[in-house]
Amino acid sequence: MKRKVMLLLTCLLVGIGLVTAQTSTVTGIVISSDDGEPVVGASVLVEGTTLGGTTGIDGKFTINNVPSSAKT
Secondary structure, three states: OHHHHHHHHHHHHHHHHHHHOOEEEEEEEOEOOOOOOEOOOOEEEOOOOOOEEEOOOOOEEEEEEEEOOOOO
């Protein structure tokens, strides 16, 4: 009985690890197509989610915990 409980707990811990590993961090730079300069304060959103952020003074952004199912 004790062995079955330990096996069940191990499976649960491995399952939780796999679920949390399915997110990533997205970084990038938004650059204007007109003059090639970084765009300050641009909104960047992950399509189909409420995740997003804004670019900094150098046009860079970072979005954390993006699900692996997100494509754009």
